[in-house]
Amino acid sequence: MRLRNISGSREIIGESEFVIREPEKQKGSWRSVFGNDRPIHIEIGMGKGRFIMDMAKAYPDINYIGIEKYSSVLLRAIQKMEQKEALPNIRFVRMDAETITEVFREKEVERIYLNFSDPWPKDRHAKRRLPSKEFLARYDKILAKEGHLEFKTDNKDLFLFALEELENAGWRAEKVTYDLHRDEEMMRGNIMTEYEDKFSSLGNPIYKYIIVR
Ligand code: SAM
Numbered sequence: 001m002r003l004r005n006i007s008g009s010r011e012i013i014g015e016s017e018f019v020i021r022e023p024e025k026q027k028g029s030w031r032s033v034f035g036n037d038r039p040i041h042i043e044i045g046m047g048k049g050r051f052i053m054d055m056a057k058a059y060p061d062i063n064y065i066g067i068e069k070y071s072s073v074l075l076r077a078i079q080k081m082e083q084k085e086a087l088p089n090i091r092f093v094r095m096d097a098e099t100i101t102e103v104f105r106e107k108e109v110e111r112i113y114l115n116f117s118d119p120w121p122k123d124r125h126a127k128r129r130l131p132s133k134e135f136l137a138r139y140d141k142i143l144a145k146e147g148h149l150e151f152k153t154d155n156k157d158l159f160l161f162a163l164e165e166l167e168n169a170g171w172r173a174e175k176v177t178y179d180l181h182r183d184e185e186m187m188r189g190n191i192m193t194e195y196e197d198k199f200s201s202l203g204n205p206i207y208k209y210i211i212v213r
Contacts, residue, residue: 009075013094016078018086020065023093028105033091034063039110042067044097044130045117049077051193052113056087058191064090067097097130097138104142112139114151116195119158131162136169140213149211152180154199159207166211173209180206 013019020026026033030040039062043052046066056064068074074094081087095103117130127134131151139149153159159178166173177183180190181200186208192200200206 009071012075013071013078016082016092018078018081018090019074019092019094023095023103027103028108030065030104030108031063034089036063038063038089040065040104040108041111041113042104042109043113043115044100045069045114046077046092047073047116047194049074049080049092050197051115051191052090053077053080053085053087054191056090057085058189060089062089066090066092067100068092068094069096070094097135100138101141106141107144107147109142109147110144111148111150112143114149115193116153116155116199117151117158119153119155121157126161129158129161131158131165133165133169136165136171140169143213145213147213149213150208152193152196152206152208154195154204154206156207159209163209166209171211171213174212175208175210177208178205180208186210 014021020033031037041062042065044067046052046068049066052064052066066077071094074092077092081090093103114130120126120128126132143149151162163173175186177186180186196206
């Protein structure tokens with residue numbers, strides 16, 4: 001998702017109390033950003049933030065960090081926080097997740113969500129895909145013992161690639177579904193993302209895996 005460049009978005013992001021600037025400086029001390037000792041859950045590629053905000057409302061005892069590469073997209077989430085509901089347990093970071101290990105210390109994150117990640121269909125771009133083995137190696141560093149990685153998509157090719165990458169990396173999926181919205185057990189407590197809403201309402205099946213490290 002890349003919205004048209006919105007003038008002033010960088011400035012708004014620069015001033016927002018919900019955005020953590022220079023996130024590398026918080027490496028190892030993210031809990032102090034929230035002023036408590038609660039678990040840290042992150043969403044990488046959060047888009048306009050519907051999922052992470054609904055999660056933060058549903059689970060006030062978790063600290064959520066939403067990561068998004070583009071200012072124009074992140075801006076939408078900030079506007080919702082500032083104009084509708086300021087949630088105390090969310091912060092946002094504008095960054096490319098390629099450098100995620102510079103931002104979180106080893107085992108600092110209890111859960112990572114990847115939702116409807118960009119497919120990067122050309123083979124030569126495979127390592128840019130968020131569920132690729134290159135990214136799995138990064139997640140492996142920052143995930144706590146028994147930490148979770150959860151991935152949802154409507155893109156079958158990307159999902160099959162993601163399952164192969166798990167195998168290549170020696171990771172085992174705890175749960176897999178090829179039709180989340182008809183899987184009673186995995187749907188329990190499901191919180192929709194913007195893309196999930198859009199694609200499931202068109203009748204597309206949603207694929208999901210859950211990993212426990
Ligand atoms: N997760 C949202 C949803 O399910 O509605 C948005 C999905 S959108 C297709 C993917 C988002 O991931 C885009 O906003 C894109 O900018 C972001 N993204 C892609 N690669 C990224 C990266 N390396 N680091 C941070 N964000 C990334």
